[in-house]
Amino acid sequence: MRAAVLLLALAACTPVPVSPERAAEICEEKARAAQGPTGSVTVGTNSNSGGFGGVEIGLSSDFIAGRDPLEVYGQCIFDRTGASPIRPPVLR
Secondary structure, eight states, rough: HHHHHHHHHHTTTTTOOOOOHHHHHHHHHHHHHHHHHHEEEEEEEETTTTTEEEEEEEHHHHHHHHHOOOHHHHHHHHHHHHHHHOOOOOOO
8 A cells, every 4th residue: 555655655756747739849959058148237217216237148058068069859859748849950
């Protein structure tokens, strides 16, 4: 009886499977981040507080490690679905 309860508890902790299409979308974004730094600059003004600005820079650990974006994509798909990619990534 205890074993059955333990198995049910462990089964409830498993991640929800991701569809291959959704995995491709998620992993394409991760592969794009591995291509290089990302960033944005915000500049503006308003009548209440005057001018404002901001800078945002993003670096992925895959980019810092020098991993190939196609390798990142393939490994990500395999980790999420247990299968090969269904299509090549669309990278910028």
